Structures are given as C-alpha cells and as structure tokens.
Amino acid sequence: MESMFNPPLHRQRHQFVVDFVKRNKPQKVVDLGCGECTLLKKLKFHREIELLVGVDTNGAKLQKKKNGLAPVSADYLQPAFNQLRIELYQGSVTQKDSRLRGFDLVxxxxxxxxxxxADLECFSEVVFGYMIPLAVIVSTPNSEFNPLFPGLEGFRHTDHKFEWTRAEFRSWASKVCLEFGYEVEFAGVGQAPSDQQEQVGFCSQIGVFHRLRGRNDMFCDGAEDVFSYTLLYIINYPSLQDNNILQRVLVSEVLHCAEKLKSRWIEEEANERDDIASLCQTEKEREGGLLKKPVEIPQTAACGAEMKNPAEQCVRGVLKREDEEALRTNDEGQQESGTLNRCVPVPLAALWSSCSKVRALSGSLTNLRHLLIDKPEVKLSQDGSALLLNDQEHDLDEEDLNGFEDCGYSEARQCPSSAEQEEDWEADV
Known part of the structure; x- marks a missing residue:
C-alpha cells in the first residue's frame, strides 16, 4: 500500500503535522497513539515546542522506543535557548488526565x-470537551480510495473497526464542532491519479480543528485533578534558560572569539614591525649613499623621535599588552617577585561589539561582565573591563631587535604597562 506513494504515506501524514507546527509554532504538543514515536522524533527538532508528550496504550513499545527521544551530543554542545521537555505516558485516549489539558496542539x-x-464517543469528549486544545489534527483512512489498492478486500488493517467515506468523516467532524465549540477545515495526503482525484479524494483524509474564541469556560477553578495515565519517561533537554549551561556556553564562545581577535591583532602588529624594519633599512641605505636619490618615507612610520613615543608604540587600536609581575608567597608569608607573565588584554566591549553570538548570549555589556566574573576559566583585568589572554607569541631574538635599534623600536617596546590607560569601553557601546 505504502509503495503506491512517494514519499511513503506515513511520512506525508507526519510532514503535514510538521508543516502545521512550522506555521503555527505551538509550545505544548501531544501525540495520541504515538506508537513508534516517529512523529515525536521529528517534532523534537522544532525548538519552539517546550513540552512534547506522547500517549499510547502499548507501554512496552514506548519503553523500547524512548531512547530515540533522548538528547544527543549536539544538544549539549549547542543547547537551544528555549526549554524542551519530553514525556511519554501509557494510557488510553478514552480516559481523562488533567496533565494534558490546555495544550496548543493535539x-x-x-x-x-x-x-x-462507544470509545469514539469517549475520544470526542476527552479530547475536545476535557483537554480543550487550541488545535487538533485528526487523520483517518478514506474508504473511497480503497478500490485503488489491488487485491484489497475489507479494511486496510485487521484492527480497524471502521473506515469512513469523506461524507461520514465530515459528518462526525461537524458534530464535534457544534458540540464542543470548534471549527474545522479538511485536507488530506496521498493523492489519487489526476483523473480520479476528484472522484475518490485523498488516501488519508485529515481534519484540522481550531477552537473558537471564548471557549475557556471549560476550565473550572478547583476542578479535581485526574491522573489516569502512567508516566514512563521524562527528559529535559539542555537549554540556555539554565544559568549554568548559559555561562558554560558563553565562556566557551568568549574564549574562542577573544583568541581570534588576539591572533588578528598580533598579526597586524607583526606586519607593522616588518614595515618599520623595511623602511628603516631603506633609510640607512639612503644615508650610507647606497641610494642615488632620496626615498620619501611616510611620517606615520618614520624612524627617530616619532618611533620613540611609548604611547604610540604600546597602544595600537584596541591592542594593548600588560607585563604583570606574578607574586608568590614564601614560607614566611612574604611576597617575592616571580616571573613576568605577558598578557594581551581583550576589552569586553570589543568582544561584545564584534561577536554576534556573545551579544545574543549576554544581552548587554554589563551582563557579559557579570556572567564572566569569578569564572575560573576566565581571567579579567583588575577593573573587569578586559579579558586577559596569555601572550604565547615568542619574544623577539636579540638579533632581530638589533635591526630596530636605529629606528627607536627597541625603546618603544620597553614601554610601561598600558593598563592604566584603558578607555571606558562601555561608554562607547
């Protein structure tokens, strides 16, 4: 039967629900008669859904299939912003359970x-009269399509109690709408050949019910809670709503972005050094008479007094270096100087403005600082305005420094820490 359709008919039915979810973005969804949990596995990827529930009478099947609904590694590495909880219940659609009331979609x-x-009457009362969801999608076989199946006699499945014509389905749906305050639109999946489509309709006929406005009177305050179903499985997906998860993801993203900025800044600084060395060598050759005509050197990169200005050499854009003297405590409780740790301060304002994901996670520069403070993986400057990264760039060899002596770069490189000259980055954002 399924081989007549491409994609297979069961996939077309599930895709119909998925398309509805994409358009309407329900937050609470329950699939009655979820069986193999195939539809639930598709819906869990639509993270506008916050609560996804499956109900079936076959508890053994649910126990077997529940692991397919568990989070995978990617859900922990890249948690969604919205929360998602999945629950599986063993129970019958003919019984009421107050935990399933007020859903957006059934x-x-x-x-x-x-x-x-008799059970169909109970189904109508439970779903439309007690659960009172905003929308209900019901699909059922269209018996008018059955003659197109070669060799089919009777119903499509041995467990089917009935199979309706389109007129019978419409009659039942209209009765439900009149009794419980809904309106319905009809659709279907599994098209017949074009010359027979109008005559037999879709293989599976679908009714999409929408609750009419003002039908909240069915929810009575103080009504007794009923728990007829057995909860078999519950799982909460990782979410950025969890502050611990948010901080973990934010720290990882901040360190990643900061390293990229640091690498870019160091590369730009290295290029400037190469330009300075080249210009200084040209100047020396000109002064030594090796060049017959003078070479014009840009003032911004000139050697001499301009290059000896520590402020010019130490602050290049937002890149600054801090030489922090590490202090250790001896046995007598006194502090004695240790090795110098070279750090590259990356202003939080630069991170917040240049990394969209950091902005989305933190919300504001002030909140970013608050979320990073006291995190052991992060080292902030004393005033909390910059992230300090270890400078893993090797110091220049003495032989390399000699090439810069004549242009004043060696003096400029000895500039004091620029931490005191930090700007108020937050004021610029």
Missing part, C-alpha cells in the same frame, strides 16, 4: 479507526 494520526463506536 494530534491523532490514523487512530480513531481503531476505536469502537
């Missing part, structure tokens, strides 16, 4: 044809 895919007439 789906019943190829379920009602397995119910007796």
């Amino acid at each position: 789906t019943s895919i190829e379920l009602i044809e397995h119910l007796t007439v």
